[in-house]
Amino acid sequence: MIYKVFFTETSNDINEPYSHKEFLGLWEKKDGYLSEVRFPKKKISITENDNLIEVLKETRICKIYLENPDPEMTTEISVEETNQVRGIYYPRIYRGIAHDDLSSFSLLGRDKKTIEAFNIPIDENLLVNSIEQLNTLSEFLNKILRTVFPAPANFDAYGFDIRNLIILSATEFEAQITGILKINEIKPDKWNYTIIDFFKSDKLLRLSDYEVAFSRFPDIPTMSPFSSWKNASSFQSLDWYSNYNKIKHDREDNFHKSRLIDLLNSISACYILLLAQYGNRPIINETLSNYWKIVKSPQLDISEKLISPLKDTEWEVKKYNC
Incomplete structure (x- = not known):
């Protein structure tokens, strides 16, 4: 299963409503492990009894967002299920690669997106x-x-x-x-x-x-x-x-x-x-x-x-x- 992970902060002051939601990345849960889609080799062990959000809170990216919370704000990590499955493509329907959007580094002077987005099989x-x-x-x-x-x-x-x-x-x-x-x-x-x-x-x-x-x-x-x-x-x-x-x-x-x-x-x-x-x-x-x-x-x-x-x-x- 592929999940979208978000960080949300909401104002505790009902007189000054404020809410901010930030996308933190795609995570895959498979065969007893949890991994960020960009880095599938970096796996975190997870059992069926483990709470997904609690496990995510221990990851580096979530800890960065959750540390030093504003006392006037409520902060939380949330997830949304997607219909994505690793390695599935539809013939003659271009969709691009999700994790191209999650990476900004270059390889040999070329944008990584240019390399990865077109490795989908075609006729x-x-x-x-x-x-x-x-x-x-x-x-x-x-x-x-x-x-x-x-x-x-x-x-x-x-x-x-x-x-x-x-x-x-x-x-x-x-x-x-x-x-x-x-x-x-x-x-x-x-x-x-x-x-x-x-x-x-x-x-x-x-x-x-x-x-x-x-x-x-x-x-x-x-x-x-x-x-x-x-x-x-x-x-x-x-x-x-x-x-x-x-x-x-x-x-x-x-x-x-x-x-x-x-x-x-x-x-x-x-x-x-x-x-x-x-x-x-x-x-x-x-x-x-x-x-x-x-x-x-x-x-x-x-x-x-x-x-x-x-x-x-x-x-x-x-x-x-x-």
Whole structure:
């Protein structure tokens, strides 16, 4: 079991209420021992009859916070259970490593986070193919933007090349998000996956928390193609995706909906899906940072992140239960 440990101090003066809660770290209780997640080899013996909080109070970090208490304050150590399990990861769902947030030292001049956060097993061929597909889409986009400059005044511009690239990029979005749902055994509501099924993915990928910008085109406002899903309790449509279906199935009546703004959103959605699956890995950053930059990304609680196994070879895949 993994626990979040907190130090809390509360004012004893009812006329001046004050409370402060500080996170002290993640601790693992397993096989009769207690250890801080960052330092699994430093174990403390603990039995089933031992009080977890009382044992924690004897650790160095807790003693530092509990010593010399303010007589006007009540201080205590508290714990919260998490659902984290060491060495478990979900395929094509990026979560980062929890104990990267708990360590600030560098190794050979490199941030430890850069080294540890990307040791989670992935299908490298799938990642490279997705990057190359997005590179191809961006090359097509460049040709269009040499004719129709991507300024807000031109966002409603439409045409055949814009329509065709919307269909290609939205199809890539569908392929990737369908693949994520399939590998995690999240079945469609009906025979085939639809946008209603894709909406479920916001819970596991946090797509609506991403905001990106086009590095080479500062006139384009930041893009958040999944923003309408944020905090939605029931299905919400995506305008760009709705227009994509209309221009794909009924071009004659909906040709005017082949808009530049929908193209920018659909191709940005593919970039965000890469980040949501794999994180901003060096290969993604080095290849695509000259085209996109991340403005906002999900701020995950430490209890939502992964705990590295004791050895990289001990990672265990688990399907995400939506």
